[in-house]
Amino acid sequence: MITFDRVSKRYAEGHDALREISLHIDSEDFAFLTGHSGAGKSTLLRLIMLMERPSRGQVIVNGQDLAAVRPRGIPKLRRDIGVVFQNHRLLFDRTVFDNVALPLVIAGYEHREIGRRVRAALDKVGLLHREWAMPRALSGGEQQRVGIARAVVGKPKILLADEPTGNLDPGLSAEIMNLFEQFNQVGVTVLIASHDLALISRLHHRIITLQQGYLVSGSSQ
Amino acid sequence: MIRRRETPKRKQSTRSSRTGVLNQLAAWLQHHRLSAADSLMRVIESPAASLLTWLVIGIALALPVGLNVALDNVSQVSNGWDSPAQISLFLQDGAADDAVRELEAELAARQDVTASRFISREEALEEFRELSGFADVLANLEENPLPNLVLVTPEATLDEPAVLALRAELEEHSDIAEAVLDMEWLQRLNTLMELSRRIVLAVGGMLVIGVLLILGNTIRLAIESRRDEIVIVKLVGGSNGFVRRPFLYTGLWYGVGGGVLAAILVSGALWFLEEPIANLALLYESAFYLSGLGVMGALNLVILGGLLGLGGAWLAVSRHLVHIEPQ
Numbered sequence: 001m002i003t004f005d006r007v008s009k010r011y012a013e014g015h016d017a018l019r020e021i022s023l024h025i026d027s028e029d030f031a032f033l034t035g036h037s038g039a040g041k042s043t044l045l046r047l048i049m050l051m052e053r054p055s056r057g058q059v060i061v062n063g064q065d066l067a068a069v070r071p072r073g074i075p076k077l078r079r080d081i082g083v084v085f086q087n088h089r090l091l092f093d094r095t096v097f098d099n100v101a102l103p104l105v106i107a108g109y110e111h112r113e114i115g116r117r118v119r120a121a122l123d124k125v126g127l128l129h130r131e132w133a134m135p136r137a138l139s140g141g142e143q144q145r146v147g148i149a150r151a152v153v154g155k156p157k158i159l160l161a162d163e164p165t166g167n168l169d170p171g172l173s174a175e176i177m178n179l180f181e182q183f184n185q186v187g188v189t190v191l192i193a194s195h196d197l198a199l200i201s202r203l204h205h206r207i208i209t210l211q212q213g214y215l216v217s218g219s220s221q
Numbered sequence: 222m223i224r225r226r227e228t229p230k231r232k233q234s235t236r237s238s239r240t241g242v243l244n245q246l247a248a249w250l251q252h253h254r255l256s257a258a259d260s261l262m263r264v265i266e267s268p269a270a271s272l273l274t275w276l277v278i279g280i281a282l283a284l285p286v287g288l289n290v291a292l293d294n295v296s297q298v299s300n301g302w303d304s305p306a307q308i309s310l311f312l313q314d315g316a317a318d319d320a321v322r323e324l325e326a327e328l329a330a331r332q333d334v335t336a337s338r339f340i341s342r343e344e345a346l347e348e349f350r351e352l353s354g355f356a357d358v359l360a361n362l363e364e365n366p367l368p369n370l371v372l373v374t375p376e377a378t379l380d381e382p383a384v385l386a387l388r389a390e391l392e393e394h395s396d397i398a399e400a401v402l403d404m405e406w407l408q409r410l411n412t413l414m415e416l417s418r419r420i421v422l423a424v425g426g427m428l429v430i431g432v433l434l435i436l437g438n439t440i441r442l443a444i445e446s447r448r449d450e451i452v453i454v455k456l457v458g459g460s461n462g463f464v465r466r467p468f469l470y471t472g473l474w475y476g477v478g479g480g481v482l483a484a485i486l487v488s489g490a491l492w493f494l495e496e497p498i499a500n501l502a503l504l505y506e507s508a509f510y511l512s513g514l515g516v517m518g519a520l521n522l523v524i525l526g527g528l529l530g531l532g533g534a535w536l537a538v539s540r541h542l543v544h545i546e547p548q
Contacts, residue, residue, distance in 0.1 A: 049456075051547050072460075079458035089453050103457045105255070108248025150457065 001027040001158060001189045002048060007057030009043050009213075017043040019213040021057070025191060027157075030184040031218070032200045033193040035210035041193035044210070045160050048191075049081050050074050062157060079107055082151030082188075086163035088143045090135040096122070096146050097131040103154040121153040122146075125179060141172040148176070152183055159183055161192040165199065173199055252466060260470035264478070271478070274439055278479025278526060281432045283486035285425030286522060290487060290514060292417055298509055308388050311399045312369040320396050321369065328373060333387055336374040342367045368398065429529065432479070436533025437540075440472050444541050456547045464542060469534045476530015480523035487514055487522070 002025040009018040018040045025031055033041050046052045047059055050066055059066045062080060069077055082103075090099050100121055104114045122128045125145040135143055144164060151159055161180065165173035173196065181203075184190045194200055200207060208218035264271045312321065321339060328337040340348075345367045350356045373391070375384050384402065392400040444451070451464050491513045502509040514522070 051456075075455070075458045075460040075463075077458075078456065083456065085456075089449075089456065091450055091453060093450075102454065105252070106454065106457060106459045106463055108245065108252065110247070111251070154458075 001025055001029065001062060002191065003058075003060040004044075004047075005058040005060070007047065007054045007059055009040075009047065009052065010055045016213050018047075018054075018210075021210075021213075021215050023208060023215060023219045025189060027189055028184065028187050029206065030181065030190045031192070031206040031208055032203075033191060033208045033210065034195055034197060034200065037195065038212075039210040040213045041195075041210055042162055045083075045162050045191070045193055048158075048160060049078055049083060075106075079103065079154060080156055080158065082154065082156035082159040084144070084147050084151045084159070084161035084164045086166040088135075088147045090143060090146060090150075092135050094134075095131070096127065096133050096135060096138070099135065099146055100149045100153050103150060107154060117153055118149075121149040124152070124182070125149045141168050141176070144168065144172075144176060145179070148179055152188070156188065158189045158191070161190075161194075163194055164192060165194065165196055170199070177203060252463065256466040257470045257473075260467050261474055264471060264474045271475070274435070274475050275478040275482050277435055278432050278475065278529070279482025279486055281428045281435075282479060282483035282522060282526060282529075283490075285421055285428055286483060286514075286518075287487045287490055288421045288424070290491065290512075290518075292414065292421060294511060296414055297512065307403075308373040308375065308384070308391065309401045309403075310371040310373060310391060310394075310397050311401070312371065313396050313398050314368065316369065316396045321371075324371065324394070324396055328371070333376045333379060333383070334373055335376055338372045340370045340372065342369050345370055432476075432529050433533045433536065436472055436475055436530055437536040439475060440468050440534045440537035441541055443471055444468060444537060444545070448545055451542070451545045452547045455545075461542065465538050468538050468542070469531060472530040472532075472534020472537075473527055474530065476526040476528065476533070477523055478526070479530070480526020483526065484514060484519040484522045488519070 002023075004021045004023045007018055007021045008016065010016050021040075021044065033044060035041055043052065047054055047066075048061055050069060053066075061077070064077070066077075091102070097118055100118045101114050104117060109117070119128060119131065122131055125148050127142060127145055127149065130138065130142065135146060138146065148161075148164070151161075159180065164180075165176050168176065177192075177199065180190050180192060192200075206218055209216045310324075312324075325337055325339060328334050342365050346359065346365050349367065350359050353359075375387055379387070381404075388400045388402045391397060454464055491511060495511050498509075498511050
């Protein structure tokens with residue numbers, strides 16, 4: 001589902017974020033991406049969703065060589081990938097419902113279908129009763145769950161998460177991870193960047209470790 | 222449990238909502254509807270700021286359009302003077318009374334002449350004495366310097382070249398020393414009108430560019446204030462077109478509102494001037510009335526406003542939106 005073939009990313013100022021990374025994540029896999037901050041976790045995720053392009057090497061996502069994706073094709077690629085951000089990235093002037101509905105509105109779903117799917121997604125993350133609340137009225141954990149609902153509402157094949165439990169206490173973090181596992185069980189490929197080793201080592205999934213841009217373990221299962 | 226519930230649903234909805242040109246068209250139209258409504262709500266929700274923008278655009282559009290309406294009215298008046306009303310025939314000094322009568326009969330028989338009036342040199346001198354205030358000077362003259370005169374009114378339907386031809390033909394007559402058609406003032410008026418039109422056009426052009434820039438700037442500010450939202454929309458797969466649409470509609474609403482205000486301003490100004498102009502026309506015994514914008518004029522103004530709004534928004538969007546990318 002996701003393949004990196006000797007991928008390097010060097011920034012303009014000469015900093016090497018990723019060096020010669022090769023890895024493969026199968027369809028319906030569940031993998032953690034870990035390492036200290038600055039190890040290249042975020043860069044790797046950004047390459048998958050074409051927020052950036054590699055300096056060298058080849059990235060293949062869902063059978064598509066990303067080098068061949070033109071700027072016009074980026075939105076379509078992103079519609080097939082659900083992303084959960086550490087800082088939630090919610091629209092604070094819209095209701096929870098509207099936030100979750102955004103990917104469906106973009107994809108052009110019909111009104112009634114949007115309502116049905118948004119409620120299903122909110123139900124799954126346990127926030128159906130807050131659908132008309134504004135994000136500011138929610139706790140951090142609830143905001144993160146809105147972010148997760150938005151990431152999965154379009155039924156993507158791939159779900160990426162960048163430090164999804166970064167600001168949450170251990171109990172809430174375990175709940176969030178449990179949600180990701182549930183989505184994985186219905187066939188979504190999940191890749192989560194996290195430095196919370198205590199949490200992820202308990203979950204018995206593949207762990208890919210990066211260190212100063214190098215892949216040090218977990219290149220294959 | 223989740224698997225059982227979700228898997229068939231995914232297939233079905235993929236088929237029903239995302240495939241087919243018709244469905245895509247419906248989705249596209251739906252987003253246009255949503256963007257239009259959402260932008261309109263945003264414009265209405267900040268009435269003070271929106272009213273200011275509308276006023277700026279309205280005034281900028283009302284100025285050239287109002288001047289143009291004024292010019293139309295002036296040219297409506299001057300159109301009545303397109304063919305000069307009279308040809309003055311100055312008769313030969315020695316022309317006998319019989320010859321004058323013969324000439325008058327000849328003129329009366331012509332199809333292209335509606336009326337002619339003989340003014341003897343004595344009458345002319347008397348009139349001149351009364352009107353000019355040179356009575357003393359004239360009293361000192363040994364003889365009357367003025368010639369006999371026949372004023373000829375050409376047929377009203379004659380156009381300018383035909384009147385010129387008539388003048389030339391009359392001048393050939395043996396009893397007529399000179400036939401004078403005073404066209405210069407008319408040509409001056411027409412030239413002046415043409416000049417005014419160009420000035421209005423130039424001023425209008427500049428104001429239109431001004432409106433474009435004002436709208437562009439307003440939309441640029443709107444884009445800046447929604448930068449986070451744009452980034453998020455792009456992150457979850459919104460295309461440039463999707464991001465662009467609400468801003469284009471915002472520009473459209475500003476432009477349309479400005480056009481409506483401009484139409485109201487011009488109509489208001491005309492209403493304000495209507496009574497004094499009607500009184501003036503009455504004093505001149507003229508049937509002139511002030512013609513306004515009309516429904517089509519007002520509609521054109523609104524459409525022009527809308528187009529300018531779209532144009533300004535397009536300027537801003539094409540310059541600024543591309544640079545907002547998720548970091």
